[in-house]
Amino acid sequence: MSPAGKKFEYAPAPESRAVVTLRSSYGLFIDGEFVDTADGRTFKTISPATEEVLAEVTEAGPTDVDRAVAAARRAYQRTWSKLPARERGKYLFRIARIIQERARELAVLESLDNGKPIRESRDVDIPLVAAHFFYYAGWADKLSYAGLGPDPRPLGVAGQVIPWNFPLLMLSWKIAPALACGNTVVLKPAETTPLTALLFAEICQQADLPPGVVNIITGAGDTGRALVEHGGIDKVAFTGSTEVGKMIARSTAGTAKKVTLELGGKAANILFDDAPVDQAVEGIVNGIFFNQGHVCCAGSRLLVQESVYDEVLVSLKRRLGTLRVGDPLDKNTDVGAINSAEQLARIRELSEVGEAEGAERWSPPCELPERGFWFAPTVFTGVTQAHRIAREEIFGPVLSVLTFRTPAEAVEKANNTPYGLSAGVWTDKGSRILWMADKLRAGVVWANTFNRFDPTSPFGGYKESGYGREGGRHGLEAYLDA
Amino acid sequence: MPDRTSRSTTDRMPVRKTYKLFIGGAFPRSESGRSYEVTDVKGRFLANAAHASRKDARDAVQAARKAFPGWSGATAYNRGQVLYRVAELLEGRRAQFAEDVRAGEGGSARAAAAAVDAAIDRWVWYAGWADKIASVTGSANPVAGPYFDFSVPEPTGVVAVLAPQQSSLLGLVSVVAPVIVSGNTCVVTSSSGRPLPAITLAEVLATSDVPGGVVNVLTGQLADTAPTLASHMDVNAVDLAGAAGDPELSTRLEVAAADNLKRVLRAPAAEPDWRAEPGMERMLRFLETKTVWHPIGV
Numbered sequence: 129m130s131p132a133g134k135k136f137e138y139a140p141a142p143e144s145r146a147v148v149t150l151r152s153s154y155g156l157f158i159d160g161e162f163v164d165t166a167d168g169r170t171f172k173t174i175s176p177a178t179e180e181v182l183a184e185v186t187e188a189g190p191t192d193v194d195r196a197v198a199a200a201r202r203a204y205q206r207t208w209s210k211l212p213a214r215e216r217g218k219y220l221f222r223i224a225r226i227i228q229e230r231a232r233e234l235a236v237l238e239s240l241d242n243g244k245p246i247r248e249s250r251d252v253d254i255p256l257v258a259a260h261f262f263y264y265a266g267w268a269d270k271l272s273y274a275g276l277g278p279d280p281r282p283l284g285v286a287g288q289v290i291p292w293n294f295p296l297l298m299l300s301w302k303i304a305p306a307l308a309c310g311n312t313v314v315l316k317p318a319e320t321t322p323l324t325a326l327l328f329a330e331i332c333q334q335a336d337l338p339p340g341v342v343n344i345i346t347g348a349g350d351t352g353r354a355l356v357e358h359g360g361i362d363k364v365a366f367t368g369s370t371e372v373g374k375m376i377a378r379s380t381a382g383t384a385k386k387v388t389l390e391l392g393g394k395a396a397n398i399l400f401d402d403a404p405v406d407q408a409v410e411g412i413v414n415g416i417f418f419n420q421g422h423v424c425c426a427g428s429r430l431l432v433q434e435s436v437y438d439e440v441l442v443s444l445k446r447r448l449g450t451l452r453v454g455d456p457l458d459k460n461t462d463v464g465a466i467n468s469a470e471q472l473a474r475i476r477e478l479s480e481v482g483e484a485e486g487a488e489r490w491s492p493p494c495e496l497p498e499r500g501f502w503f504a505p506t507v508f509t510g511v512t513q514a515h516r517i518a519r520e521e522i523f524g525p526v527l528s529v530l531t532f533r534t535p536a537e538a539v540e541k542a543n544n545t546p547y548g549l550s551a552g553v554w555t556d557k558g559s560r561i562l563w564m565a566d567k568l569r570a571g572v573v574w575a576n577t578f579n580r581f582d583p584t585s586p587f588g589g590y591k592e593s594g595y596g597r598e599g600g601r602h603g604l605e606a607y608l609d610a
Numbered sequence: 611m612p613d614r615t616s617r618s619t620t621d622r623m624p625v626r627k628t629y630k631l632f633i634g635g636a637f638p639r640s641e642s643g644r645s646y647e648v649t650d651v652k653g654r655f656l657a658n659a660a661h662a663s664r665k666d667a668r669d670a671v672q673a674a675r676k677a678f679p680g681w682s683g684a685t686a687y688n689r690g691q692v693l694y695r696v697a698e699l700l701e702g703r704r705a706q707f708a709e710d711v712r713a714g715e716g717g718s719a720r721a722a723a724a725a726v727d728a729a730i731d732r733w734v735w736y737a738g739w740a741d742k743i744a745s746v747t748g749s750a751n752p753v754a755g756p757y758f759d760f761s762v763p764e765p766t767g768v769v770a771v772l773a774p775q776q777s778s779l780l781g782l783v784s785v786v787a788p789v790i791v792s793g794n795t796c797v798v799t800s801s802s803g804r805p806l807p808a809i810t811l812a813e814v815l816a817t818s819d820v821p822g823g824v825v826n827v828l829t830g831q832l833a834d835t836a837p838t839l840a841s842h843m844d845v846n847a848v849d850l851a852g853a854a855g856d857p858e859l860s861t862r863l864e865v866a867a868a869d870n871l872k873r874v875l876r877a878p879a880a881e882p883d884w885r886a887e888p889g890m891e892r893m894l895r896f897l898e899t900k901t902v903w904h905p906i907g908v
Contacts, residue, residue, distance in 0.1 A: 575904045580757060585903070
């Protein structure tokens with residue numbers, strides 16, 4: 129029998145695109161209105177699954193950034209900081225409700241622009257977005273109870289730059305707490321996934337949010353840099369690569385800007401011999417193939433206890449054989465498209481390095497569409513800690529498998545990375561879970577589960593995975609002067 | 611400085627103290643063999659203090675890293691007890707500290723005594739935090755699903771602490787205690803011009819129950835050791851208090867700290883009044899939040 133499991137044949141079940149109305153081109157959302165660029169250019173955003181052009185969007189120039197920051201400052205001084213906290217909260221509740229009302233539209237648009245399976249955008253991303261706004265809406269008038277002092281104050285204008293892997297979810301992680309704490313924002317979505325942020329701008333209009341409280345400027349790295357380095361902002365919040373995170377830390381040195389960074393990871397998912405193998409394999413697969421592995425906290429290093437290595441590998445390969453790779457809008461799809469040609473090239477390059485350095489590469493039989501950006505789920509065995517695929521963030525559907533004998537060795541290997549965002553532990557033994565959770569130097573430890581997120585639960589890294597927390601009471605601290 | 615230690619004596623030659631570095635629980639001289647002259651406010655000779663080198667700074671980081679697992683792994687109750695014990699020993703050396711502080715900072719004997727008393731009380735205040743930080747900063751998170759989810763604070767790791775230049779004991783205590791109470795270990799650069807209270811504090815730490823390497827003290831010039839500490843890849847965080855009023859230096863150090871994304875407590879524009887209520891800021895800055903999830907089921 130082939131190690132790969134057998135797929136059931138399903139008829140295509142595509143989600144309808146009719147729910148989404150795309151404009152042919154989008155301006156910048158500044159001061160409550162869509163406006164044309166003053167000194168920028170336009171670029172096209174495509175569907176990574178088909179390379180179809182979805183819309184033309186604007187690359188904001190320095191003057192645009194100035195205008196957006198000025199609008200946010202005006203809104204902060206004249207409106208938002210004067211509004212009773214209770215009223216701020218009500219705007220956020222209103223936004224949360226509109227997100228729920230337009231959830232299907234947002235989910236389809238997210239899958240179109242990002243390439244992630246509709247099952248994930250519909251069941252994970254968008255529900256979490258609404259939940260995040262609901263959660264922080266309730267904090268707006270309770271900040272003095274947050275344990276950050278009797279009278280915590282907003283910072284002012286926040287400049288926020290977010291990545292392409294969870295476009296609207298990352299927007300919600302940034303905007304909801306910022307607004308709840310009384311700040312106004314200028315947010316730049318990633319250049320490959322601007323569309324849900326622009327739809328969110330329409331939602332702000334529907335909610336009658338005062339102009340300038342939320343400003344959305346699209347663009348690439350230069351726009352992001354202009355925003356982060358702008359003298360008119362009081363706060364920088366960034367989610368993205370560790371490399372860019374370090375550049376931001378340098379460029380904000382010596383300023384009064386408060387900075388929070390949520391960066392890369394190389395999480396270990398540690399499987400002990402007493403764990404129920406099938407359940408653990410489900411978690412491992414979810415840990416690395418969820419969202420095509422475009423997840424900063426992905427469980428990209430599997431550490432298996434030697435005594436169960438063979439059994440786990442058989443089960444893992446069988447499960448991978450049942451993953452459906454293809455049309456993101458098909459409701460049966462498990463793994464969608466890689467977000468961009470650039471990211472695909474990076475995944476290919478590191479996978480080739482993995483082979484060249486001597487690791488054994490395996491993928492299940494898998495037909496990939498001809499157009500678009502695709503990469504088959506991939507497992508590397510025989511990986512050592514020195515291999516680049518065990519050290520560098522691949523940010524794709526690639527799992528590196530290593531082994532260990534003792535709990536101490538597992539901890540040693542798991543912590544042997546400059547990153548420290550997340551980790552996973554699979555064992556039936558409660559005391560071992562807590563011992564491991566204590567020893568792992570990571571901001572989130574998932575025990576007998578993986579890749580769970582909730583607005584009430586603080587998320588963020590140790591070491592070079594960044595600083596600051598998002599979510600929960602802890603997430604307020606990033607947006608308050610306490 | 612003859613009159614300082616022989617003030618109330620007869621013809622007896624006083625026995626002077628050699629001021630050295632404090633690294634890994636031992637008192638080495640600088641590996642560079644260098645020392646520098648420390649004077650009182652009026653410019654009179656007090657002592658030759660060790661002039662720490664970059665190599666001394668690296669050795670101190672190594673000692674702090676070595677001490678981290680033990681100190682961070684101790685129970686919070688135990689850390690609280692150990693730190694309280696330090697306060698007991700500080701109390702026993704009040705007179706010597708007051709003399710050190712007054713020689714370096716000037717002012718009246720009464721003011722120096724008040725600074726020492728405040729420093730001891732500050733230490734006691736922080737000692738009491740050891741087993742309370744987690745209750746105040748941790749949380750049980752009511753996630754929307756069948757999971758038990760909680761967040762706990764953990765020490766960041768090895769912290770480089772640039773102690774204040776002016777307040778040589780109260781300021782020093784106010785930056786060291788909040789770092790170590792939660793389980794961090796540290797390398798402290800003392801006030802460059804007023805290093806003697808820091809070394810006397812090191813002598814107290816050495817004879818208390820604080821494990822060697824938890825606090826390491828470097829005397830010398832900030833410009834020699836601070837850049838090494840700020841750029842050191844095995845240092846997790848840096849408190850720039852000692853660079854207050856020097857934006858050029860503190861910006862340079864913050865840029866260097868970005869190499870491994872150290873947590874940075876920025877230098878204020880001017881040295882603050884350390885007598886003010888400290889609040890939790892200095893403890894919080896050197897803590898990480900860890901969130902743990904586990905399914906609930908039968």
